[in-house]
Amino acid sequence: MSIQTKQSEKQAFCTIAQESSTSYKTQLRVHKRLLYLGDEQMESTGIPFPATPMGKELLPNTHHLAATAARSLSIGKCDVALVVARLNWLLQFGEPPKWSRDVKFILINKAIKEDLFCLGSSHPWVEAISHKAKENVLKMEAQLAKEVVPFNFLTPMKINRDATLGLGSPTPRLVSEGANTMDVGRAVLVHTEPRTRLDAGTWGTMGVGLGYCIAGVVASPDRLVVAVEGDSGFGFSATEVETLVRYQLPVVVIVFNNGVRLIMIEAFGGKGYLAGTLGELKSALAESFAARKPAVINVIIDPYAGAENGRLQHKN
Secondary structure, eight states, X not given: OEEOOOBOHHHHHHHHHHHHHHOSOEEEEBOGGGGGTOHHHHHHHOOOBOBOGGGTTSSOTTOTTBOGXXXXXXHHHOSXXXXXXXXXXXXXXXXXXXXXXXXXXXXXXXXXXXXXXXXXOOOHXXXXXXXXXXXXXXXXXXXXXXXXXXXXXXXXXXXXXXXXXXXXXXXXXXXXXXXXXXXXXXXXXXOOSTTOEEESTTTTXXXXXXXXXXXXXXXXXXXXXXXXXXXXXXXXXXXXXXHHHHTTOOEEEEEEESSXXXXXXXXXXXXXXXXXXXXXXXXXXXXXXXXXXXXXXXEXXXXXXXXXXXXXXXXX
């Protein structure tokens, strides 16, 4: 494995331009620091990008260069990786077998400025990743088309995705926090505008969700904020629903669990919903989105749905 020393942004893009001219497979790892670059400059590179969680909000999941749905292919087969991130655990520390033994990493040392010149073009590597991503998306959509009751994680997540996309512009700010809930949400929920999505980030920090919601309203009072929370993640800062009610903030919190978290917001005068069927969830989303008032929607999930700590029989 050849790891190049850290470079300035201009040096890095010069280097990757040279490497790309001789390399078949190049990729760009997107991190939150790339938000300073902007989506227009991202598109100008023509390089596929599988994003880290904090970099996902820069471009839509449906972007033609998005490689998140083909992450294993883009990581395992690339020859050159321009990393606007840290090679931490999210990127398997840049080590095989996830990465090729011969991959060359080009690390950017600081935020990229607006003087980029590297232009991309159609390339078989881009087409291969695009094909794999579309293939995986079709598999996911086939799973989402199944209406499973009692709910698994996919069925209510799709209902939420469709309801959120149906709001039009300005799109709501999307907050995601939890274990199974956040993992599934990263694959299913869609954002169409940059800087409108937040999740627990690099370290999977629980308890940030409702704080994100409050900050999102302060930053953009005209936007609805929709938080999709796992029950444990919600529990870390659940008392902040009092703040939502006190200031009548336009925040709808959707909690995936088997309890009755809606009682907490009702205690403070907010609106709570219990949803265990398709009709109940669709009705709760439509009513709460239209009201633009503090609300908690309790989505009842099959206790055997999910993975890892979500599978009670595994007791890990």
